[in-house]
Amino acid sequence: MKTHFLAATPVAAAMAGINPAHAGEPAGAPGARIDAAPKQEIRLERLTPEYWRVTLDNPPFNIFGPETIPQLNSVITQIETDPKVKVVVFQSAVPGFFLTHYDFVPPLSATTGIPPGATGLPALPDMLVRLSRAPVVSIVSIRGRATGVGSELSLASDMRFASREKALLSQFEIGAGLVPGGGPMARLPRLIGRGRALEVLLSGEDIPGDLAERYGYVNRALPDAELDHFVDALARRIAQFDKQSIAEIKRLVDIASLPPDSEIGAEWDAFLASVQRPAAQQNIKRLMEMGLQTKPDVELRLPYYTGTLGQ
Amino acid sequence: MKTHFLAATPVAAAMAGINPAHAGEPAGAPGARIDAAPKQEIRLERLTPEYWRVTLDNPPFNIFGPETIPQLNSVITQIETDPKVKVVVFQSAVPGFFLTHYDFVPPLSATTGIPPGATGLPALPDMLVRLSRAPVVSIVSIRGRATGVGSELSLASDMRFASREKALLSQFEIGAGLVPGGGPMARLPRLIGRGRALEVLLSGEDIPGDLAERYGYVNRALPDAELDHFVDALARRIAQFDKQSIAEIKRLVDIASLPPDSEIGAEWDAFLASVQRPAAQQNIKRLMEMGLQTKPDVELRLPYYTGTLGQ
Amino acid sequence: MKTHFLAATPVAAAMAGINPAHAGEPAGAPGARIDAAPKQEIRLERLTPEYWRVTLDNPPFNIFGPETIPQLNSVITQIETDPKVKVVVFQSAVPGFFLTHYDFVPPLSATTGIPPGATGLPALPDMLVRLSRAPVVSIVSIRGRATGVGSELSLASDMRFASREKALLSQFEIGAGLVPGGGPMARLPRLIGRGRALEVLLSGEDIPGDLAERYGYVNRALPDAELDHFVDALARRIAQFDKQSIAEIKRLVDIASLPPDSEIGAEWDAFLASVQRPAAQQNIKRLMEMGLQTKPDVELRLPYYTGTLGQ
Numbered sequence: 001m002k003t004h005f006l007a008a009t010p011v012a013a014a015m016a017g018i019n020p021a022h023a024g025e026p027a028g029a030p031g032a033r034i035d036a037a038p039k040q041e042i043r044l045e046r047l048t049p050e051y052w053r054v055t056l057d058n059p060p061f062n063i064f065g066p067e068t069i070p071q072l073n074s075v076i077t078q079i080e081t082d083p084k085v086k087v088v089v090f091q092s093a094v095p096g097f098f099l100t101h102y103d104f105v106p107p108l109s110a111t112t113g114i115p116p117g118a119t120g121l122p123a124l125p126d127m128l129v130r131l132s133r134a135p136v137v138s139i140v141s142i143r144g145r146a147t148g149v150g151s152e153l154s155l156a157s158d159m160r161f162a163s164r165e166k167a168l169l170s171q172f173e174i175g176a177g178l179v180p181g182g183g184p185m186a187r188l189p190r191l192i193g194r195g196r197a198l199e200v201l202l203s204g205e206d207i208p209g210d211l212a213e214r215y216g217y218v219n220r221a222l223p224d225a226e227l228d229h230f231v232d233a234l235a236r237r238i239a240q241f242d243k244q245s246i247a248e249i250k251r252l253v254d255i256a257s258l259p260p261d262s263e264i265g266a267e268w269d270a271f272l273a274s275v276q277r278p279a280a281q282q283n284i285k286r287l288m289e290m291g292l293q294t295k296p297d298v299e300l301r302l303p304y305y306t307g308t309l310g311q
Numbered sequence: 312m313k314t315h316f317l318a319a320t321p322v323a324a325a326m327a328g329i330n331p332a333h334a335g336e337p338a339g340a341p342g343a344r345i346d347a348a349p350k351q352e353i354r355l356e357r358l359t360p361e362y363w364r365v366t367l368d369n370p371p372f373n374i375f376g377p378e379t380i381p382q383l384n385s386v387i388t389q390i391e392t393d394p395k396v397k398v399v400v401f402q403s404a405v406p407g408f409f410l411t412h413y414d415f416v417p418p419l420s421a422t423t424g425i426p427p428g429a430t431g432l433p434a435l436p437d438m439l440v441r442l443s444r445a446p447v448v449s450i451v452s453i454r455g456r457a458t459g460v461g462s463e464l465s466l467a468s469d470m471r472f473a474s475r476e477k478a479l480l481s482q483f484e485i486g487a488g489l490v491p492g493g494g495p496m497a498r499l500p501r502l503i504g505r506g507r508a509l510e511v512l513l514s515g516e517d518i519p520g521d522l523a524e525r526y527g528y529v530n531r532a533l534p535d536a537e538l539d540h541f542v543d544a545l546a547r548r549i550a551q552f553d554k555q556s557i558a559e560i561k562r563l564v565d566i567a568s569l570p571p572d573s574e575i576g577a578e579w580d581a582f583l584a585s586v587q588r589p590a591a592q593q594n595i596k597r598l599m600e601m602g603l604q605t606k607p608d609v610e611l612r613l614p615y616y617t618g619t620l621g622q
Numbered sequence: 623m624k625t626h627f628l629a630a631t632p633v634a635a636a637m638a639g640i641n642p643a644h645a646g647e648p649a650g651a652p653g654a655r656i657d658a659a660p661k662q663e664i665r666l667e668r669l670t671p672e673y674w675r676v677t678l679d680n681p682p683f684n685i686f687g688p689e690t691i692p693q694l695n696s697v698i699t700q701i702e703t704d705p706k707v708k709v710v711v712f713q714s715a716v717p718g719f720f721l722t723h724y725d726f727v728p729p730l731s732a733t734t735g736i737p738p739g740a741t742g743l744p745a746l747p748d749m750l751v752r753l754s755r756a757p758v759v760s761i762v763s764i765r766g767r768a769t770g771v772g773s774e775l776s777l778a779s780d781m782r783f784a785s786r787e788k789a790l791l792s793q794f795e796i797g798a799g800l801v802p803g804g805g806p807m808a809r810l811p812r813l814i815g816r817g818r819a820l821e822v823l824l825s826g827e828d829i830p831g832d833l834a835e836r837y838g839y840v841n842r843a844l845p846d847a848e849l850d851h852f853v854d855a856l857a858r859r860i861a862q863f864d865k866q867s868i869a870e871i872k873r874l875v876d877i878a879s880l881p882p883d884s885e886i887g888a889e890w891d892a893f894l895a896s897v898q899r900p901a902a903q904q905n906i907k908r909l910m911e912m913g914l915q916t917k918p919d920v921e922l923r924l925p926y927y928t929g930t931l932g933q
Binding site: 484486488496497500503505506507508513514515527570574588590591618620 | 759812814835838863874879880
């Protein structure tokens with residue numbers, strides 16, 4: 001019997017139709033549409049040879065699914081290997097969403113079937129670990145919701161700047177009975193301290209820009225009107241500096257601050273175990289029925305909806 | 312010759328009379344009154360099977376003594392082993408005091424005579440270490456003074472919220488020539504960074520709610536009128552979530568953030584050594600003469616009084 | 623062939639004349655004037671036997687050079703070995719500068735020729751590591767620019783307080799194509815988290831007092847008019863406390879928070895390698911031509927000038 005992120009339901013089946021194909025899924029499997037090339041959800045622009053911009057553009061909600069993994073992997077491989085690039089800014093083109101939770105429609109096998117990456121970790125945590133270690137400066141510019149994978153990509157990046165008015169960070173997973181899988185248990189306590197990390201991870205609540213700055217979840221929250229200019233000026237400044245010295249500074253900071261890969265790997269295992277538990281399957285099913293992945297209000301106010309599941 | 316927290320003095324003897332009995336003390340030992348059952352200083356309420364409240368209620372100052380250890384140990388054992396509880400809130404019923412320093416009246420043997428706990432550590436650090444590792448979310452709601460053991464219990468808990476107007480956190484010990492014994496040298500630098508940890512530990516000064524938030528000593532300081540509602544709403548939210556996923560998230564955060572038990576054990580040893588040094592005995596005697604454990608002003612403005620000892 | 627911090631240029635030669643002699647430099651070596659005793663750049667005052675003050679006084683910019691190393695080493699050795707001192711405050715007598723970058727005029731051999739210190743590390747990182755481990759409380763009072771060595775001395779000290787209006791902290795090195803060498807890649811991520819540490823280290827930007835407090839780079843930023851009184855009162859308070867307990871608290875905090883010496887040593891090696899690369903030599907030469915070490919505006923607005931090098 002195949003395991004699904006969500007056991008097939010009328011709602012899930014309806015959802016499946018609006019999702020792209022998954023490599024390796026047999027034709028006709030629930031949630032698969034192998035006849036179409038995957039939509040390009042991530043754009044890479046080389047503003048200069050030294051300064052690149054990555055735009056997350058998967059409307060309406062910037063949901064991250066198994067089909068996004070090879071796209072992000074391609075970007076990160078280019079960041080790792082390009083001889084000239086020094087700084088990369090990640091931003092979103094989707095109003096209200098930087099990047100949000102994992103796609104619950106495709107079957108679990110669409111994710112677990114992707115081969116492990118160069119670090120030996122499964123594909124998603126592998127990419128994030130490689131981004132952290134790349135000899136290139138990664139900066140996220142967060143406007144809208146950065147939840148689940150969106151928070152995990154932010155935490156794996158080198159610096160985080162947020163819109164004071166429009167950013168929301170969270171690890172919503174506990175609200176659905178899940179354990180997050182992309183590194184936040186390893187990264188958040190090292191970044192913001194055990195107490196605030198446990199609050200973020202165990203409340204599943206939204207952390208707006210101002211509070212995210214006070215907690216250290218982001219470097220700074222800036223007025224929305226100033227965010228783009230600030231990040232662009234910082235990136236252009238760094239892009240003038242010496243690539244070798246940038247790489248050596250990062251390498252030495254990595255020694256002092258990166259979690260061991262074993263901690264990241266353990267999270268992915270815990271995530272996979274949690275998503276297959278009946279309680280989580282039931283929670284996801286109920287969230288889908290409420291409108292997860294279809295109704296804007298559910299995606300925009302996710303912690304409110306997860307807070308209703310136990311009532 | 313028996314070692315005492317405070318060598319017997321007229322003041323100490325007078326103090327002894329207002330303190331409860333200590334298990335294992337021979338009848339008639341200084342500071343012991345074995346004819347009375349220990350007063351219940353800690354109340355455990357099961358608001359729901361999933362959400363418990365622990366109230367610290369040892370007026371007038373919420374001083375923590377050897378007789379408190381088995382009471383807190385019982386609560387923590389129940390938290391560790393109950394199949395349903397998910398979240399526990401610690402609060403105080405004593406105006407002005409969340410929980411303060413260790414009781415200096417009983418003889419030292421009343422503390423050192425308590426057998427080590429399940430971790431192999433002495434009883435007090437053992438309990439705190441077990442609370443940190445329990446598969447249950449612990450939240451302290453700090454109103455009034457959280458000093459010494461009060462700060463150490465807070466630091467061993469998962470999250471800390473403080474009254475903006477009424478909370479004071481401190482490790483006052485250095486002011487009396489003591490080394491703290493319940494974990495703050497291991498926990499504070501990991502939580503708030505080396506520099507602020509050294510300031511807290513080496514100044515012995517009070518850290519009010521606002522500054523405690525800026526330092527990361529607490530998750531947040533909230534207006535006093537909002538504190539209870541905020542903590543209650545957070546606890547009720549968490550109480551709806553999946554117990555197994557809560558436990559797994561905590562376990563993974565523990566790996567990234569908890570100090571090894573050996574560091575905690577070394578602190579207890581340093582505390583015991585310090586309290587037996589003549590300089591500390593003299594400081595404690597003088598603080599008792601000023602009104603420590605008897606006069607509200609001394610307990611309320613403890614750093615002022617420790618600041619006068621060297622003059 | 624001798625390696626220089628800066629290959630001889632007319633500007634560098636002009637600079638050399640205003641710099642003191644370097645022990646071990648052969649007579650007539652570029653930048654050496656062995657006929658004069660080194661100017662005393664650091665003053666040590668014993669305000670009381672327990673409370674010392676160290677004043678950095680090398681106008682006009684408080685530049686730190688190889689000739690400063692034995693002077694600071696002497697101070698730190700006295701701090702380490704004096705039987706009475708409990709607390710030392712570092713401050714500056716030079717308006718606008720707490721302590722800034724390393725002197726680029728003397729030849730590199732003036733620095734590399736100084737024998738390693740007691741820890742086995744090269745002289746500069748050795749001193750800073752020993753200050754962190756000394757059984758004495760070190761407090762920096764930052765008014766003006768604390769850049770390069772000035773930031774590294776601050777980070778190696780136990781507590782940092784800054785003027786809200788007049789303090790600027792930075793690691794400017796990346797702006798000149800250098801890797802910092804005195805510990806900030808090891809210390810900053812542990813103090814302020816990976817993200818903010820990478821921003822400080824890879825932007826080379828100034829961090830003013832307020833932001834330094836929000837980032838945790840300093841314990842607190844205080845109004846300039848209150849800084850001296852605050853630091854003095856804190857130091858006098860600590861100076862009354864028990865020296866042995868101070869030392870034991872520090873020792874236990876050290877276990878929880880100090881980087882291993884190997885990380886500090888690796889930084890020095892990376893710094894030495896970076897300063898000898900042609901790109902860095904060219905950057906330093908151009909900064910010197912702009913007025914580094916001669917024109918106040920270049921020293922005061924250093925990040926502006928490093929930002930122009932790549933244009």
